[in-house]
Amino acid sequence: xxxxxxxxxxxxxxxxxxxxxxxxxxxxxxxxxxxxxxxxxxxxxxxxxxxxxxxxxxxxxxxxxxxxxxxxxxxxxxxxxxxxxxxxxxxxxxxxxxxxxxxxxxxxxxxxxxxxxxxxxxxxxxxxxxxxxxxxxxxxxxxxxxxxxxxxxxxxxxxxxxxxxxxxxxxxxxxxxxxxxxxxxxxxxxxxxxxxxxxxxxxxxxxxxxxxxxxxxxxxxxxxxxxxxxxxxxxxxxxxxxxxxxxxxxxxxxxxxxxxxxxxxxxxxxxxxxxxxxxxxxxxxxxxxxxxxxxxxxxxxxxxxxxxxxxxxxxxxxxxxxxxxxxxxxxxxxxxxxxxxxxxxxxxxxxxxxxxxxxxxxxxxxxxxxxxxxxxxxxxxxxxxxxxxxxxxxxxxxxxxxxxxxxxxxxxxxxxxxxxxxxxxxxxxxxxxxxxxxxxxxxxxxxxxxxxxxxxxxxxxxxxxx
Amino acid sequence: xxxxxxxxxxxxxxxxxxxxxxxxxxxxxxxxxxxxxxxxxxxxxxxxxxxxxxxxxxxxxxxxxxxxxxxxxxxxxxxxxxxxxxxxxxxxxxxxxxxxxxxxxxxxxxxxxxxxxxxxxxxxxx
Numbered sequence: 340x341x342x343x344x345x346x347x348x349x350x351x352x353x354x355x356x357x358x359x360x361x362x363x364x365x366x367x368x369x370x371x372x373x374x375x376x377x378x379x380x381x382x383x384x385x386x387x388x389x390x391x392x393x394x395x396x397x398x399x400x401x402x403x404x405x406x407x408x409x410x411x412x413x414x415x416x417x418x419x420x421x422x423x424x425x426x427x428x429x430x431x432x433x434x435x436x437x438x439x440x441x442x443x444x445x446x447x448x449x450x451x452x453x454x455x456x457x458x459x460x461x462x463x464x465x466x467x468x469x470x471x472x473x474x475x476x477x478x479x480x481x482x483x484x485x486x487x488x489x490x491x492x493x494x495x496x497x498x499x500x501x502x503x504x505x506x507x508x509x510x511x512x513x514x515x516x517x518x519x520x521x522x523x524x525x526x527x528x529x530x531x532x533x534x535x536x537x538x539x540x541x542x543x544x545x546x547x548x549x550x551x552x553x554x555x556x557x558x559x560x561x562x563x564x565x566x567x568x569x570x571x572x573x574x575x576x577x578x579x580x581x582x583x584x585x586x587x588x589x590x591x592x593x594x595x596x597x598x599x600x601x602x603x604x605x606x607x608x609x610x611x612x613x614x615x616x617x618x619x620x621x622x623x624x625x626x627x628x629x630x631x632x633x634x635x636x637x638x639x640x641x642x643x644x645x646x647x648x649x650x651x652x653x654x655x656x657x658x659x660x661x662x663x664x665x666x667x668x669x670x671x672x673x674x675x676x677x678x679x680x681x682x683x684x685x686x687x688x689x690x691x692x693x694x695x696x697x698x699x700x701x702x703x704x705x706x707x708x709x710x711x712x713x714x715x716x717x718x719x720x721x722x723x724x725x726x727x728x729x730x731x732x733x734x735x736x737x738x739x740x741x742x743x744x745x746x747x748x749x750x751x752x753x754x755x756x757x758x759x760x761x762x763x764x765x766x767x768x769x770x771x772x773x774x775x776x777x778x779x780x781x782x783x784x785x786x787x788x789x790x791x792x793x794x795x796x797x798x799x800x801x802x803x804x805x
Numbered sequence: 806x807x808x809x810x811x812x813x814x815x816x817x818x819x820x821x822x823x824x825x826x827x828x829x830x831x832x833x834x835x836x837x838x839x840x841x842x843x844x845x846x847x848x849x850x851x852x853x854x855x856x857x858x859x860x861x862x863x864x865x866x867x868x869x870x871x872x873x874x875x876x877x878x879x880x881x882x883x884x885x886x887x888x889x890x891x892x893x894x895x896x897x898x899x900x901x902x903x904x905x906x907x908x909x910x911x912x913x914x915x916x917x918x919x920x921x922x923x924x925x926x927x928x929x930x931x
Contacts, residue, residue, distance in 0.1 A: 438886075513829045
């Protein structure tokens with residue numbers, strides 16, 4: 340039964356992906372993977388976490404079909420490894436699930452085979468010899484026959500003619516190899532395996548720091564003094580920096596894109612360094628005993644203040660970035676800055692929670708990776724190329740049309756509509772027209788495996804006839 | 806650890822995979838002598854890779870408290886994920902050219918299987 344399911348799945352895998360681009364095939368593959376996993380691990384699919392990840396995976400599969408963006412494909416792949424890892428051990432942290440998921444997907448079959456062999460090694464020693472003998476029986480004669488065919492070919496022209504007429508083209512060996520790849524993949528995920536060392540360590544490690552029975556008050560007192568002085572000075576420094584930054588933000592208003600760009604990116608560099616050092620320092624001082632020292636109130640307040648001031652820094656850079664976008668439109672870099680700022684903001688909040696609720700370092704890793712995963716799924720709901728183009732055409736005072744033309748084909752229809760309504764230079768007009776024609780041709784030439792939502796959308800609006 | 810035997814088996818496996826993929830793309834009887842000749846560089850590649858990347862892990866870690874089975878379960882996942890990422894990166898960088906594709910696919914499968922062979926010998930089940 341197991342082999343039958345895997346063989347059918349691998350044939351479907353070849354049918355879906357052999358010589359095809361990504362499209363509907365990835366969505367169907369996602370459903371197929373869920374079915375295979377559910378059949379082989381039925382009891383695991385009663386778990387709420389696994390059901391949640393299954394839904395996430397299926398949502399990304401739909402998004403691949405509808406949005407057809409690189410981000411949705413990436414989200415689908417990550418959701419797949421998360422689901423496989425969750426089937427392995429649903430209670431583990433999400434990064435351990437990724438680890439288990441990736442390991443299962445690429446080497447689950449070898450892992451299971453190794454475990455099976457070591458357990459049955461003594462019992463089946465005869466069988467191993469038989470397999471080796473079988474390989475010899477087939478391999479050695481085959482090698483010698485091939486050698487002699489090559490030798491005889493040169494010695495006899497009639498023999499050479501006959502051998503040259505042998506044609507194996509009726510067998511599509513590449514398709515067969517692709518099916519073997521599918522078989523290997525489905526064998527891997529059929530019974531997901533786990534990396535015991537990482538999974539057990541993760542399951543044994545909680546989120547809370549525990550108070551040690553004894554600790555040196557003198558050493559803690561010295562550490563607290565160091566922490567207070569350091570954080571106090573850093574707070575003064577960041578207040579000074581923020582003041583000058585707010586003054587420059589309110590008094591100067593650059594009109595040049597390069598000046599804005601430089602301001603925002605310098606700010607981002609400052610922010611990266613500042614946040615990393617802030618979190619490392621806070622984690623260092625609140626790594627253990629200082630959390631339970633009764634006289635740690637001042638140090639905690641200074642840490643909270645610094646987190647607050649760094650949050651203010653995030654807001655100021657967000658304002659700068661907003662103005663930059665309002666003046667010059669959206670680009671991937673500018674959106675990336677916003678996403679980075681948002682993630683930093685989340686990081687600061689979780690660091691605050693770590694200190695106030697006396698959590699350990701693992702808490703930070705766990706919660707931040709979970710948030711990053713959910714955000715990745717949420718961001719893949721957006722067709723970014725289309726959204727950037729639409730925003731820039733409708734709102735940006737200064738439109739960089741060449742940038743929009745160089746984006747993926749997802750904005751081709753929108754750009755073509757803009758071309759028809761606006762008065763563009765002949766060069767830009769031709770570029771957009773070529774892009775749109777190329778898009779229509781690509782969509783039209785797709786096989787059913789490569790279909791996306793745009794195939795149906797374009798057909799209904801008769802774009803082919805334009 | 807029977808290193809020579811492992812390298813020999815790995816070379817045959819690597820050669821088989823490498824040539825099956827290449828011949829699936831283009832088959833010509835005149836290529837047959839090259840298949841046999843290629844065993845020499847494939848053997849050298851396998852020997853280097855196994856001796857440099859796999860054997861040291863067993864040499865340094867194996868002890869009475871650390872069985873081969875435990876080494877496999879702890880370090881094989883790290884090794885195989887690293888190797889897989891490296892191979893996929895190289896294949897991607899060379900735009901899926903058949904020769905490179907077959908080289909890295911055979912490298913990945915051979916090294917992974919080599920781990921299984923190394924770990925299987927004289928296993929102490931705990």
